[in-house]
Amino acid sequence: MASKVVDLRSDTVTKPSDAMRAAMAAAVVDDDVVGVDPTAQQFQEEMAALMGKEAALFVPSGTMGNLISVLVHCDVRGSEVILGDDSHIHVYENGGISTIGGVHPKTVRNNPDGTMDIDKIVAAIRHPDLHYPTTRLICLENTHGNCGGKCLSVEYIDKVGEIAKNHDLKLHIDGARIFNASVALGVPVDRLVKAADSVSVCLSKGLGAPVGSVIVGSKAFIDKARILRKTLGGGMRQVGVLCAAAQVAVRDTLGKLEDDHRKAKALAEGLKKIKHITVDPASVETNMVFFDITNPRISPDNLCQVLEQHNVLAMPASSKSIRFVLHYQISDSDVQYALTSVEKAIEELLK
Numbered sequence: 172m173a174s175k176v177v178d179l180r181s182d183t184v185t186k187p188s189d190a191m192r193a194a195m196a197a198a199v200v201d202d203d204v205v206g207v208d209p210t211a212q213q214f215q216e217e218m219a220a221l222m223g224k225e226a227a228l229f230v231p232s233g234t235m236g237n238l239i240s241v242l243v244h245c246d247v248r249g250s251e252v253i254l255g256d257d258s259h260i261h262v263y264e265n266g267g268i269s270t271i272g273g274v275h276p277k278t279v280r281n282n283p284d285g286t287m288d289i290d291k292i293v294a295a296i297r298h299p300d301l302h303y304p305t306t307r308l309i310c311l312e313n314t315h316g317n318c319g320g321k322c323l324s325v326e327y328i329d330k331v332g333e334i335a336k337n338h339d340l341k342l343h344i345d346g347a348r349i350f351n352a353s354v355a356l357g358v359p360v361d362r363l364v365k366a367a368d369s370v371s372v373c374l375s376k377g378l379g380a381p382v383g384s385v386i387v388g389s390k391a392f393i394d395k396a397r398i399l400r401k402t403l404g405g406g407m408r409q410v411g412v413l414c415a416a417a418q419v420a421v422r423d424t425l426g427k428l429e430d431d432h433r434k435a436k437a438l439a440e441g442l443k444k445i446k447h448i449t450v451d452p453a454s455v456e457t458n459m460v461f462f463d464i465t466n467p468r469i470s471p472d473n474l475c476q477v478l479e480q481h482n483v484l485a486m487p488a489s490s491k492s493i494r495f496v497l498h499y500q501i502s503d504s505d506v507q508y509a510l511t512s513v514e515k516a517i518e519e520l521l522k
């Protein structure tokens with residue numbers, strides 16, 4: 172049995188590195204609510220430059236980053252946003268855009284590759300009518316979590332951006348894992364998000380920072396976002412402590428994402444050889460592996476429970492599938508150990 176736990180539940184489970192902890196301890200800080208924390212300011216400037224936008228704002232979570240972004244773009248009552256029916260914003264964010272923001276969601280079906288059909292997006296745009304809310308925003312998700320970490324191509328994003336512009340709409344990207352997409356596609360991140368008016372980027376997923384996201388956009392967008400962040404209780408005082416860790420995460424972990432993707436592929440190839448499992452390694456584009464269990468005597472819950480006894484942690488993704496997520500604290504030997512453990516756990520369950 173591995174002495175350590177191989178934690179494949181998510182890329183949010185990483186523990187801060189020694190370098191991150193040292194940077195947190197040494198961070199020069201001040202009160203960021205009044206906008207004078209030097210580490211936060213520096214980090215935000217760096218992130219804005221990296222993403223090719225005018226300005227950036229550190230926020231406590233990806234959920235708050237998406238909520239603030241949607242609310243800035245939809246600041247008039249009766250606004251509607253077009254978004255994927257399987258998107259994180261629609262499925263996993265407590266309906267915050269409607270419960271808190273009064274924004275109406277108009278969902279379009281997500282294809283297995285994370286896209287929404289262009290003609291369906293166009294058809295979802297409301298024409299002016301006193302019965303309808305007013306479409307103001309389109310949201311994309313890149314990579315797309317519920318679609319297995321699939322990447323939206325730059326051509327697709329540009330096309331949606333063009334539609335948004337032609338209809339006087341804004342485009343927001345939930346880029347919780349935008350760096351995974353950039354690395355997998357081989358497209359610089361600033362080019363990938365060029366068509367977007369705003370992007371929410373998680374620092375605490377594949378990049379490995381302990382806390383936080385940044386939203387990026389125009390200076391006018393960020394000025395409004397800062398006010399909304401305060402309204403939502405997301406203004407934090409000496410937040411430079413967190414930004415210092417995030418700075419190290421961007422510096423040290425960005426270059427490791429490609430390796431996470433390689434390990435995800437290796438994991439999928441290994442799983443493919445195990446009986447009672449189906450997985451398509453070709454569908455693994457980034458750091459997520461979703462696999463189906465084909466034997467009705469094994470449920471994802473049971474398999475995850477037995478895997479836990481082997482010190483391998485994973486999460487069921489549906490009534491017949493499990494999700495493994497790779498991150499930089501999973502080694503090649505951890506991948507091999509996870510594969511052996513899956514094989515053993517299945518044997519145990521079928522005994």
Ligand SMILES: Cc1ncc(COP(=O)(O)O)c(C=O)c1O
Nearest residue numbers: 232233234235259312316345347
């Ligand atoms: C695609 C996507 N968007 C947004 C979020 C929200 O991020 P947070 O958990 O920091 O609120 C997540 C979190 O898993 C996510 O996977």
